[in-house]
Amino acid sequence: RQTGTVETDAEKHDVEYLTPISIGTPPQDLIVDFDTGSSDLWVFSTEMAAKDIKGQAVYDPNNSSTSEKLQGSTWQITYGDGSSSSGDVYLDTVTIGNLTVPNQAVEAAKKVSDEFTDDPNNDGLLGLGFSSINTVQPTPQNTFFDNVKKNLDTPLFTTDLKHGAPGSYNFGYIDPAAYIGNISWTPVDNSQGFWGFTSPGYAVGTETLRNHSISGIADTGTTLLLLPKSIVKAYYSEVQGAQYDSSQGGYVFPCSPTPPDFVFGVNNGIVTVPGDMVLYAPIDSANQNCFGGIQSDTGIGFSIFGDVALKTSFVVFDAGGLQLGWAAK
Numbered sequence: 488r489q490t491g492t493v494e495t496d497a498e499k500h501d502v503e504y505l506t507p508i509s510i511g512t513p514p515q516d517l518i519v520d521f522d523t524g525s526s527d528l529w530v531f532s533t534e535m536a537a538k539d540i541k542g543q544a545v546y547d548p549n550n551s552s553t554s555e556k557l558q559g560s561t562w563q564i565t566y567g568d569g570s571s572s573s574g575d576v577y578l579d580t581v582t583i584g585n586l587t588v589p590n591q592a593v594e595a596a597k598k599v600s601d602e603f604t605d606d607p608n609n610d611g612l613l614g615l616g617f618s619s620i621n622t623v624q625p626t627p628q629n630t631f632f633d634n635v636k637k638n639l640d641t642p643l644f645t646t647d648l649k650h651g652a653p654g655s656y657n658f659g660y661i662d663p664a665a666y667i668g669n670i671s672w673t674p675v676d677n678s679q680g681f682w683g684f685t686s687p688g689y690a691v692g693t694e695t696l697r698n699h700s701i702s703g704i705a706d707t708g709t710t711l712l713l714l715p716k717s718i719v720k721a722y723y724s725e726v727q728g729a730q731y732d733s734s735q736g737g738y739v740f741p742c743s744p745t746p747p748d749f750v751f752g753v754n755n756g757i758v759t760v761p762g763d764m765v766l767y768a769p770i771d772s773a774n775q776n777c778f779g780g781i782q783s784d785t786g787i788g789f790s791i792f793g794d795v796a797l798k799t800s801f802v803v804f805d806a807g808g809l810q811l812g813w814a815a816k
């Protein structure tokens with residue numbers, strides 16, 4: 488039985504968190520976006536047109552003695568932000584930290600949308616959602632976590648994302664030094680392939696928790712905290728000068744003073760998003776106005792507890808108990 492840990496680096500404004508992996512023999516090193524909101528491991532590859540590669544590292548299956556083409560298999564994925572990619576599939580050795588999966592489905596991109604081409608630091612995505620939503624056809628493939636979990640001390644992974652600093656993904660163990668207080672546990676609904684859960688309520692600033700069921704997913708691949716419009720309006724009604732700016736596509740407000748904290752419930756515990764983390768990023772060079780880290784989930788069908796929520800906490804993604812654990816740190 489094994490455990491593993493790997494460091495993940497926050498990009499500018501914590502827009503995404505990038506983590507090193509190795510693929511093939513000899514190992515090819517790529518840096519990818521670990522995404523609990525999807526279930527495909529896909530990478531930039533030598534099968535892409537050169538014009539679509541701008542600085543990214545690529546996987547070359549022909550340069551790996553352990554790659555084996557999954558004949559006839561293809562994949563195509565479109566994410567909530569409209570970005571997309573597609574290609575074909577190889578089985579190859581994938582290593583994350585000290586954990587190795589010998590026959591991991593590695594989805595080699597042939598096409599990627601501009602959002603990926605224009606993100607030079609990101610070489611692909613590693614899905615940590617449930618394998619039921621893997622897009623490989625005709626036979627969906629397992630995620631790295633699903634393949635490695637039988638070798639783990641316990642079938643879980645934890646996230647410790649940080650604000651503007653390297654964090655970590657741990658596999659197979661809960662590091663007691665990584666959090667403070669108690670872990671609040673809540674059951675996971677994986678019927679849509681996500682780490683879904685329902686929060687019992689929220690509070691703005693220091694007020695008491697309002698009862699308001701919020702059903703959403705824990706999604707490391709989404710940058711912001713996307714909540715029901717009514718809650719977002721209630722929050723920004725308490726932020727001086729906040730307004731919905733259609734040109735920015737969300738609520739903006741003066742970067743000073745620091746806005747109130749946002750609190751959401753997890754079972755009988757709470758998670759506090761500090762006001763300074765709701766200050767997502769300045770929208771002007773004078774840093775006068777800021778784009779909010781809390782925005783509406785309108786049109787998605789559920790809320791998304793993305794990096795703005797996750798980086799406040801140490802979070803346990805427990806596939807054994809089918810539960811999420813949130814703790815302060």
Ligand SMILES: Cc1cc(CN)n(C)n1
Binds near residue numbers: 522523525707708
């Ligand atoms: C590339 C990517 C991943 C995700 C979240 N699952 N989004 C919204 N975009």
